[in-house]
Amino acid sequence: MHTKTLFVTLLIGMGIIPLKAWAQATPHLKSRLEKAPAAVTLHGVKMSLTAELWYDQMPSVGSATKKHLLGVLRLVGEGKRLPAVAIDRAWILHQNRLWQCKVERQSSEPNRAAAEFRLLDTPSVEEIPAGAEVTVVARLRLKNKRSWLLKTPTQTVQNVY
Secondary structure (H helix, E strand, O other), rough: OOOHHHHHHOOOOOHOOOHHHHHHOOHHHHHHOOOOOEEEEEEEEEEEHHHEEEOOOOOOOOOOOOOOOEEEEEEEEEOOOOOOOOEEEEEEEEOOOEEEEEEEEOOOOOOOOOEEEEOOOOOOOOOOOOOOEEEEEEEEEEOOOEEEEEEOOEEOEEEEO
16 A cells, blocks of 8 residues: 555544545546446346435434435346445446445345445435435456456436425
């Protein structure tokens, strides 16, 4: 790892540089994400990715704010069970900006034909409004730590009432 990369990683980990701000300032990363394929084949299984993105506009009790984007990624293997694959990071691309998000596995049964993941640390409604067209790119990782990028078709951010 280069010294600069290690230093930036340390500053992000300490919270000195916000992760979202660093990702927005990385044009090389954005270019790589835009070029990600819509499907990859790993261990003989062709996989694709879909996303559902929305803002929860339902009335709430108390002072809970609902300003951040909610999202679920679905990794689908065409006709076969998925290999032992994880999504460890995702990026949301909107216009000339990008946001890096954490990802949490939702489905509890590995090696099915599909797996669901929840997006965490997402942008706010001020950053990406409802109705916006976005693309989500995910980083897939196998147990041997090799990784691949995979992107969704363009998605429209929804409002749920």
